[in-house]
Amino acid sequence: MTRQIQLALATFRPRRAIPGQTVLDPSVTRTRVRPGDLDIYRHVNNAVYLNMMDTGRSNLLADCGGMPLLNEKGWYPVVAASTVKYRRSLTLGQRVEITSRVMGWDPRIAYLEQVITTGGQLAARGIVAGRFLSKTGDRVPAPDVVALLGGPETSPELPEDVAAWARAMDVAHRG
Template identity: 60%
Template structure:
Protein backbone atom coordinates (compact mmCIF):
# COMPACT_ATOMS: atom_id res chain seq x y z
CA UNK A 1 0.00 0.00 0.00
CA UNK A 2 2.81 2.45 0.83
CA UNK A 3 4.30 2.20 -2.68
CA UNK A 4 0.86 2.85 -4.15
CA UNK A 5 0.89 6.12 -2.23
CA UNK A 6 4.32 6.88 -3.73
CA UNK A 7 2.82 6.27 -7.18
CA UNK A 8 -0.12 8.55 -6.43
CA UNK A 9 2.28 11.26 -5.25
CA UNK A 10 4.40 10.84 -8.40
CA UNK A 11 1.28 11.22 -10.55
CA UNK A 12 -0.31 14.14 -8.71
CA UNK A 13 2.90 16.04 -7.99
CA UNK A 14 5.39 14.85 -10.61
CA UNK A 15 9.00 15.80 -10.30
CA UNK A 16 10.25 18.57 -12.58
CA UNK A 17 11.19 17.94 -16.19
CA UNK A 18 14.91 17.54 -16.72
CA UNK A 19 16.02 19.95 -19.47
CA UNK A 20 17.74 18.08 -22.28
CA UNK A 21 16.60 14.65 -21.05
CA UNK A 22 16.39 12.42 -24.10
CA UNK A 23 13.96 9.59 -24.69
CA UNK A 24 16.83 7.09 -24.77
CA UNK A 25 18.62 8.55 -21.76
CA UNK A 26 18.26 6.84 -18.39
CA UNK A 27 16.05 8.14 -15.61
CA UNK A 28 17.11 7.35 -12.05
CA UNK A 29 14.79 6.95 -9.09
CA UNK A 30 16.31 6.52 -5.62
CA UNK A 31 14.39 4.71 -2.89
CA UNK A 32 14.93 3.11 0.51
CA UNK A 33 13.49 -0.25 1.60
CA UNK A 34 10.69 0.25 4.12
CA UNK A 35 9.15 -2.27 6.55
CA UNK A 36 5.98 -2.54 4.41
CA UNK A 37 8.13 -3.62 1.42
CA UNK A 38 9.28 -6.81 3.15
CA UNK A 39 7.92 -10.33 2.98
CA UNK A 40 8.16 -12.97 5.71
CA UNK A 41 11.77 -13.70 4.65
CA UNK A 42 12.68 -10.07 5.45
CA UNK A 43 13.60 -9.04 1.92
CA UNK A 44 11.61 -7.00 -0.61
CA UNK A 45 8.49 -8.88 -1.71
CA UNK A 46 8.45 -9.71 -5.43
CA UNK A 47 5.15 -7.85 -5.91
CA UNK A 48 6.60 -4.72 -4.36
CA UNK A 49 9.28 -4.65 -7.06
CA UNK A 50 6.49 -4.17 -9.61
CA UNK A 51 5.07 -1.24 -7.62
CA UNK A 52 8.52 0.30 -7.36
CA UNK A 53 8.91 -0.08 -11.13
CA UNK A 54 5.59 1.77 -11.59
CA UNK A 55 6.92 4.70 -9.55
CA UNK A 56 10.20 4.75 -11.50
CA UNK A 57 8.39 4.70 -14.87
CA UNK A 58 6.19 7.56 -13.71
CA UNK A 59 9.32 9.51 -12.78
CA UNK A 60 10.77 8.70 -16.21
CA UNK A 61 7.71 10.25 -17.89
CA UNK A 62 8.01 13.31 -15.62
CA UNK A 63 11.73 13.67 -16.45
CA UNK A 64 10.77 13.91 -20.14
CA UNK A 65 7.97 16.40 -19.47
CA UNK A 66 5.51 13.86 -20.79
CA UNK A 67 2.52 14.37 -18.50
CA UNK A 68 1.32 17.58 -20.16
CA UNK A 69 1.92 16.15 -23.62
CA UNK A 70 -0.05 12.98 -22.84
CA UNK A 71 -2.87 14.93 -21.21
CA UNK A 72 -3.22 17.15 -24.29
CA UNK A 73 -3.48 14.06 -26.51
CA UNK A 74 -5.68 12.10 -24.11
CA UNK A 75 -3.15 9.25 -23.97
CA UNK A 76 -2.20 7.12 -20.98
CA UNK A 77 0.28 4.27 -20.50
CA UNK A 78 -0.51 0.65 -19.63
CA UNK A 79 1.72 -2.34 -19.07
CA UNK A 80 1.27 -5.10 -21.65
CA UNK A 81 3.84 -7.45 -20.08
CA UNK A 82 6.64 -7.38 -17.55
CA UNK A 83 9.20 -9.74 -16.16
CA UNK A 84 11.67 -9.35 -13.30
CA UNK A 85 14.82 -11.37 -12.69
CA UNK A 86 16.50 -11.18 -9.29
CA UNK A 87 20.20 -11.45 -8.38
CA UNK A 88 20.57 -9.89 -4.92
CA UNK A 89 18.07 -9.24 -2.15
CA UNK A 90 17.14 -5.79 -0.95
CA UNK A 91 16.59 -5.62 2.82
CA UNK A 92 15.25 -3.17 5.39
CA UNK A 93 16.76 0.30 5.30
CA UNK A 94 18.90 -0.19 2.21
CA UNK A 95 19.06 2.65 -0.32
CA UNK A 96 18.90 1.61 -3.95
CA UNK A 97 18.36 3.04 -7.39
CA UNK A 98 16.13 2.06 -10.27
CA UNK A 99 17.51 3.10 -13.65
CA UNK A 100 14.74 3.20 -16.25
CA UNK A 101 15.60 3.28 -19.96
CA UNK A 102 13.76 2.81 -23.24
CA UNK A 103 15.61 0.11 -25.17
CA UNK A 104 13.43 0.14 -28.30
CA UNK A 105 9.96 -0.11 -29.75
CA UNK A 106 7.91 -1.65 -32.51
CA UNK A 107 4.58 -0.64 -34.07
CA UNK A 108 2.61 -1.38 -30.88
CA UNK A 109 4.91 -1.48 -27.88
CA UNK A 110 7.66 0.53 -26.23
CA UNK A 111 10.21 -1.66 -24.41
CA UNK A 112 11.83 -0.50 -21.19
CA UNK A 113 14.55 -1.94 -19.01
CA UNK A 114 14.55 -1.17 -15.29
CA UNK A 115 17.72 -2.01 -13.37
CA UNK A 116 17.73 -2.11 -9.55
CA UNK A 117 21.16 -1.51 -8.04
CA UNK A 118 22.56 -0.96 -4.56
CA UNK A 119 26.01 0.58 -4.12
CA UNK A 120 26.76 -0.16 -7.77
CA UNK A 121 25.77 -3.82 -7.41
CA UNK A 122 23.10 -5.22 -9.75
CA UNK A 123 20.13 -6.51 -7.70
CA UNK A 124 17.30 -7.03 -10.19
CA UNK A 125 16.31 -6.36 -13.79
CA UNK A 126 12.82 -5.68 -15.06
CA UNK A 127 11.69 -5.76 -18.67
CA UNK A 128 8.48 -3.94 -19.47
CA UNK A 129 6.40 -3.79 -22.63
CA UNK A 130 4.27 -0.65 -22.46
CA UNK A 131 1.43 0.50 -24.65
CA UNK A 132 -0.50 3.74 -24.79
CA UNK A 133 -4.26 4.00 -25.03
CA UNK A 134 -6.50 6.92 -25.90
CA UNK A 135 -9.03 8.00 -23.28
CA UNK A 136 -12.67 7.67 -24.23
CA UNK A 137 -12.07 5.03 -26.88
CA UNK A 138 -10.57 1.59 -27.30
CA UNK A 139 -7.93 3.01 -29.64
CA UNK A 140 -4.32 1.93 -29.11
CA UNK A 141 -1.78 4.60 -29.88
CA UNK A 142 0.99 3.33 -32.17
CA UNK A 143 4.32 3.35 -30.33
CA UNK A 144 6.07 5.42 -33.04
CA UNK A 145 3.56 8.24 -32.42
CA UNK A 146 4.43 8.21 -28.70
CA UNK A 147 8.13 8.20 -29.54
CA UNK A 148 7.66 11.12 -31.94
CA UNK A 149 5.81 13.10 -29.26
CA UNK A 150 8.44 12.45 -26.58
CA UNK A 151 11.58 11.88 -28.59
CA UNK A 152 11.46 14.61 -31.18
CA UNK A 153 13.39 12.98 -34.05
CA UNK A 154 15.09 10.25 -32.01
CA UNK A 155 16.75 7.49 -34.04
CA UNK A 156 15.32 4.05 -33.26
CA UNK A 157 17.91 1.79 -31.62
CA UNK A 158 18.26 -1.88 -32.48
CA UNK A 159 16.17 -3.81 -29.99
CA UNK A 160 18.50 -6.01 -27.90
CA UNK A 161 18.14 -9.66 -28.90
CA UNK A 162 17.18 -10.82 -25.40
CA UNK A 163 14.40 -8.21 -25.28
CA UNK A 164 13.14 -9.15 -28.76
CA UNK A 165 13.15 -12.85 -27.78
CA UNK A 166 11.30 -12.03 -24.55
CA UNK A 167 8.70 -9.93 -26.42
CA UNK A 168 8.01 -12.80 -28.83
CA UNK A 169 7.79 -15.30 -25.96
CA UNK A 170 5.36 -13.03 -24.07
CA UNK A 171 3.23 -12.53 -27.18
CA UNK A 172 3.55 -8.74 -27.25
CA UNK A 173 5.92 -8.31 -30.18
CA UNK A 174 4.48 -6.70 -33.30
CA UNK A 175 3.99 -9.22 -36.06
CA UNK A 176 4.76 -7.63 -39.44
CA UNK A 177 2.22 -8.15 -42.22
CA UNK A 178 2.46 -11.59 -43.76
CA UNK A 179 3.85 -13.39 -40.68
CA UNK A 180 2.13 -16.23 -38.88
CA UNK A 181 -0.07 -15.42 -35.88
Protein backbone atom coordinates in the same frame (compact mmCIF):
# COMPACT_ATOMS: atom_id res chain seq x y z
CA MET B 1 4.35 6.73 2.51
CA THR B 2 3.16 3.53 0.87
CA ARG B 3 4.42 2.58 -2.57
CA GLN B 4 0.95 3.16 -4.04
CA ILE B 5 0.94 6.76 -2.80
CA GLN B 6 4.48 7.25 -4.17
CA LEU B 7 3.28 5.98 -7.57
CA ALA B 8 0.22 8.25 -7.50
CA LEU B 9 2.40 11.27 -6.74
CA ALA B 10 4.88 10.37 -9.49
CA THR B 11 1.98 10.06 -11.93
CA PHE B 12 -0.35 12.91 -10.96
CA ARG B 13 2.16 15.35 -9.46
CA PRO B 14 5.25 14.45 -11.48
CA ARG B 15 8.69 15.72 -10.68
CA ARG B 16 10.07 18.52 -12.85
CA ALA B 17 11.47 17.77 -16.26
CA ILE B 18 15.24 17.67 -16.55
CA PRO B 19 16.41 20.21 -19.16
CA GLY B 20 17.80 18.40 -22.19
CA GLN B 21 16.55 14.99 -21.07
CA THR B 22 15.18 12.89 -23.93
CA VAL B 23 13.01 9.80 -23.98
CA LEU B 24 16.13 7.72 -24.73
CA ASP B 25 18.12 9.00 -21.73
CA PRO B 26 18.13 6.87 -18.58
CA SER B 27 16.09 8.08 -15.64
CA VAL B 28 17.07 7.36 -12.04
CA THR B 29 14.60 7.02 -9.19
CA ARG B 30 15.99 6.84 -5.66
CA THR B 31 14.15 5.37 -2.73
CA ARG B 32 14.73 3.38 0.44
CA VAL B 33 13.33 0.03 1.60
CA ARG B 34 10.50 0.63 4.07
CA PRO B 35 8.85 -1.71 6.60
CA GLY B 36 5.75 -2.12 4.40
CA ASP B 37 7.94 -3.37 1.53
CA LEU B 38 8.96 -6.50 3.41
CA ASP B 39 7.44 -9.97 3.33
CA ILE B 40 7.46 -12.50 6.16
CA TYR B 41 11.08 -13.36 5.36
CA ARG B 42 12.08 -9.73 6.04
CA HIS B 43 13.16 -8.92 2.51
CA VAL B 44 11.42 -6.96 -0.25
CA ASN B 45 8.37 -8.75 -1.60
CA ASN B 46 8.52 -9.45 -5.35
CA ALA B 47 5.40 -7.33 -5.98
CA VAL B 48 7.13 -4.32 -4.42
CA TYR B 49 9.88 -4.52 -7.05
CA LEU B 50 7.15 -4.18 -9.69
CA ASN B 51 5.66 -1.20 -7.88
CA MET B 52 9.09 0.45 -7.66
CA MET B 53 9.45 -0.11 -11.40
CA ASP B 54 6.01 1.50 -12.01
CA THR B 55 7.22 4.62 -10.22
CA GLY B 56 10.47 4.53 -12.19
CA ARG B 57 8.55 4.52 -15.48
CA SER B 58 6.41 7.46 -14.38
CA ASN B 59 9.58 9.35 -13.45
CA LEU B 60 11.12 8.50 -16.84
CA LEU B 61 8.15 10.19 -18.52
CA ALA B 62 8.35 13.14 -16.12
CA ASP B 63 12.09 13.62 -16.63
CA CYS B 64 11.66 14.21 -20.38
CA GLY B 65 8.66 16.50 -19.83
CA GLY B 66 6.17 13.94 -21.07
CA MET B 67 3.50 13.92 -18.36
CA PRO B 68 1.72 17.15 -19.35
CA LEU B 69 1.93 16.20 -23.04
CA LEU B 70 0.41 12.77 -22.42
CA ASN B 71 -2.28 14.21 -20.15
CA GLU B 72 -3.22 16.78 -22.80
CA LYS B 73 -3.72 13.97 -25.33
CA GLY B 74 -5.49 11.74 -22.82
CA TRP B 75 -2.90 8.98 -23.28
CA TYR B 76 -1.64 6.77 -20.48
CA PRO B 77 0.84 3.90 -20.18
CA VAL B 78 0.01 0.28 -19.38
CA VAL B 79 2.20 -2.79 -19.08
CA ALA B 80 1.62 -5.42 -21.76
CA ALA B 81 4.22 -7.84 -20.38
CA SER B 82 7.14 -7.86 -17.98
CA THR B 83 9.78 -10.16 -16.66
CA VAL B 84 12.12 -9.69 -13.73
CA LYS B 85 15.30 -11.49 -12.76
CA TYR B 86 16.08 -11.16 -9.06
CA ARG B 87 19.76 -11.21 -8.12
CA ARG B 88 19.91 -10.17 -4.48
CA SER B 89 17.49 -9.46 -1.68
CA LEU B 90 16.73 -5.96 -0.52
CA THR B 91 16.31 -5.45 3.21
CA LEU B 92 14.96 -2.79 5.54
CA GLY B 93 16.56 0.63 5.21
CA GLN B 94 18.68 -0.07 2.13
CA ARG B 95 19.02 2.73 -0.38
CA VAL B 96 17.75 1.69 -3.80
CA GLU B 97 18.16 3.14 -7.29
CA ILE B 98 15.85 2.22 -10.15
CA THR B 99 17.38 3.12 -13.51
CA SER B 100 14.79 3.08 -16.29
CA ARG B 101 15.56 3.40 -19.97
CA VAL B 102 13.75 2.97 -23.25
CA MET B 103 15.56 0.37 -25.36
CA GLY B 104 13.39 0.77 -28.46
CA TRP B 105 9.91 0.37 -29.87
CA ASP B 106 7.90 -1.18 -32.65
CA PRO B 107 4.56 0.01 -34.08
CA ARG B 108 2.72 -1.15 -30.93
CA ILE B 109 5.07 -1.47 -27.98
CA ALA B 110 7.84 0.47 -26.23
CA TYR B 111 10.47 -1.77 -24.62
CA LEU B 112 12.15 -0.69 -21.42
CA GLU B 113 14.89 -1.99 -19.19
CA GLN B 114 14.69 -1.26 -15.48
CA VAL B 115 17.66 -2.04 -13.28
CA ILE B 116 17.36 -1.98 -9.51
CA THR B 117 20.60 -1.58 -7.58
CA THR B 118 21.68 -1.09 -4.00
CA GLY B 119 25.16 0.08 -3.10
CA GLY B 120 26.13 -0.24 -6.76
CA GLN B 121 25.20 -3.93 -6.82
CA LEU B 122 22.51 -5.40 -9.04
CA ALA B 123 19.39 -6.46 -7.13
CA ALA B 124 17.00 -7.03 -10.04
CA ARG B 125 16.63 -6.42 -13.77
CA GLY B 126 13.26 -6.03 -15.41
CA ILE B 127 12.25 -5.95 -19.05
CA VAL B 128 8.91 -4.27 -19.71
CA ALA B 129 6.75 -4.13 -22.81
CA GLY B 130 4.62 -1.03 -22.42
CA ARG B 131 1.90 0.35 -24.59
CA PHE B 132 -0.21 3.46 -24.42
CA LEU B 133 -3.97 3.73 -24.44
CA SER B 134 -6.24 6.69 -24.96
CA LYS B 135 -9.00 7.53 -22.50
CA THR B 136 -11.41 5.99 -25.02
CA GLY B 137 -9.51 2.70 -24.71
CA ASP B 138 -7.92 2.85 -28.15
CA ARG B 139 -4.31 1.75 -28.52
CA VAL B 140 -1.87 4.54 -29.31
CA PRO B 141 1.01 3.53 -31.61
CA ALA B 142 4.35 3.65 -29.80
CA PRO B 143 5.95 5.81 -32.54
CA ASP B 144 3.23 8.43 -31.95
CA VAL B 145 4.12 8.57 -28.26
CA VAL B 146 7.85 8.77 -28.99
CA ALA B 147 7.20 11.59 -31.49
CA LEU B 148 5.07 13.46 -28.93
CA LEU B 149 7.96 13.19 -26.47
CA GLY B 150 10.39 14.58 -29.05
CA GLY B 151 12.16 11.30 -29.70
CA PRO B 152 13.72 10.10 -32.95
CA GLU B 153 11.66 8.76 -35.85
CA THR B 154 13.37 5.41 -35.84
CA SER B 155 13.87 3.07 -32.93
CA PRO B 156 17.27 1.91 -31.81
CA GLU B 157 17.74 -1.76 -32.62
CA LEU B 158 16.49 -3.93 -29.78
CA PRO B 159 19.01 -6.27 -28.18
CA GLU B 160 18.40 -9.80 -29.51
CA ASP B 161 17.46 -11.18 -26.08
CA VAL B 162 14.74 -8.53 -25.74
CA ALA B 163 13.46 -9.08 -29.29
CA ALA B 164 13.33 -12.85 -28.64
CA TRP B 165 11.52 -12.25 -25.33
CA ALA B 166 8.98 -9.98 -27.07
CA ARG B 167 8.27 -12.71 -29.64
CA ALA B 168 7.99 -15.38 -26.94
CA MET B 169 5.59 -13.20 -24.93
CA ASP B 170 3.58 -12.53 -28.12
CA VAL B 171 3.80 -8.75 -27.71
CA ALA B 172 6.10 -8.02 -30.66
CA HIS B 173 4.66 -6.42 -33.76
CA ARG B 174 3.69 -9.07 -36.28
CA GLY B 175 4.12 -6.92 -39.39
